[in-house]
Amino acid sequence: MTQLVSLHNQHHQHLRVDTQVAEAQGGNLNMVPVMLSEFLKLAVQFPIAITKNKETGRFVCVALFGFGQNENLFFQNGQWNSIYIPLHITRQPFFLGNEKDDQFVICLDTNHPSLQENRGELIFDNQGKETAYLEKIKSMLAELVNGESATQAFIDKLLALNLLQAMHLEITFANNESTRVEGMYTINEGRMQALTQEELFELHKLGYLSQIYTMITSLGHIYGLVDKKNKQLGF
Numbered sequence: 001m002t003q004l005v006s007l008h009n010q011h012h013q014h015l016r017v018d019t020q021v022a023e024a025q026g027g028n029l030n031m032v033p034v035m036l037s038e039f040l041k042l043a044v045q046f047p048i049a050i051t052k053n054k055e056t057g058r059f060v061c062v063a064l065f066g067f068g069q070n071e072n073l074f075f076q077n078g079q080w081n082s083i084y085i086p087l088h089i090t091r092q093p094f095f096l097g098n099e100k101d102d103q104f105v106i107c108l109d110t111n112h113p114s115l116q117e118n119r120g121e122l123i124f125d126n127q128g129k130e131t132a133y134l135e136k137i138k139s140m141l142a143e144l145v146n147g148e149s150a151t152q153a154f155i156d157k158l159l160a161l162n163l164l165q166a167m168h169l170e171i172t173f174a175n176n177e178s179t180r181v182e183g184m185y186t187i188n189e190g191r192m193q194a195l196t197q198e199e200l201f202e203l204h205k206l207g208y209l210s211q212i213y214t215m216i217t218s219l220g221h222i223y224g225l226v227d228k229k230n231k232q233l234g235f
Contacts, residue, residue, distance in 0.1 A: 004095055004107040009128040012108060016120035017093065017133070020079065021113055026089035027075035030066040034086050035147030036154050038063075039211050041084040043218040045074070047225065050155065050164060050185040059155045059164075059185070066225065067171065067179045073228040087147075091140040104145065106138065154208055161199060163191050163212070171226055174235035187216050 005011075026032060031051070034042055042048055046063040053060050063086055065072040074082045093112030096104045114120070121133040130138075158164050165188035169181035192212070195203075203209040 001111060002109050003111040004097060005110055006097070007094070007106040007108045007123070009124045009130070013124045013126075013128055014117055015108075016116045016118070016122055018114045018116050018120035019090075021116075021120075022092040023080055023085055023089055024075075024078060025092055025112075025114070026080075026085070027072055027078070028070040029089075030069060030071045031062040031064050032086050032088050033060045034063045034088070034151075035144060036061070036151040036211060037143055037147050038084075038086060039214045039218075042086065043214045043221075044084065045082050045221060045224070046218065047221045048215045048218040049167065050158075051183050058152075059159070061151055061155065064184075064222075064225065067181060067229065073225055073232065087140050087144050091137060091144065094137050094141060096141050096145055104141075106141065154211065157203070157206065157208060158187070158212075161191070161195065161203075163188050165191075169222070171222075173226065173233060174230040175233050177233075186219060187212055189216065 034048065039048060042063050046065070048061060048063055050059050051062050052058065065074050074080055093109040093114050095107045095109065097107040098104065108115075122131050123134050125131055164185045167181060167184040167186050169184075170178060171181070172178045200209070203212065
């Protein structure tokens, strides 16, 4: 069970983070929420789609790692086999919490298996000062908190312009097993072609046009996922 406490340079000075163990916590995820600022890095390997958060009902951008529940085709032999790992995974075991006056405080999951005393990245040095590793984590957390509203604004614009359509994928693997990908949404390219010049200019002005085409292009990596799955099956 997650146990979040405020990060403290004295209480947690002795702790280290085994980053390989931290990243391994995403080894059984078939998708993870991603930020707009990550799209170009993600699109090199992962399909980027949109789905609904089951708890809130709100649309979120996600990177796909596999087809089935708990299936991550980029995680093999205890390690990620990818060029980039999304922020929601690499920032573990750190989180941002709210203090009064809408101030954020860095929190640590003290029950996280990546926390060690003998190996891994130091959070604070011997004088209690922040290490370069913690500075890197703070940058990730800032990108996540700033990216949440920016990514939601992007999704809201897609919805306002009726640019989302459900993905209907039925895939047959080399062993003749089939699977259906449901609950995913992508860009309606037909609707894109029907946009007015004013609507296209607005998307360009907001910086969304390139992100839209990045999403569309990234879906080609579904073929790469199928290939990974076939190799996993021994074909």
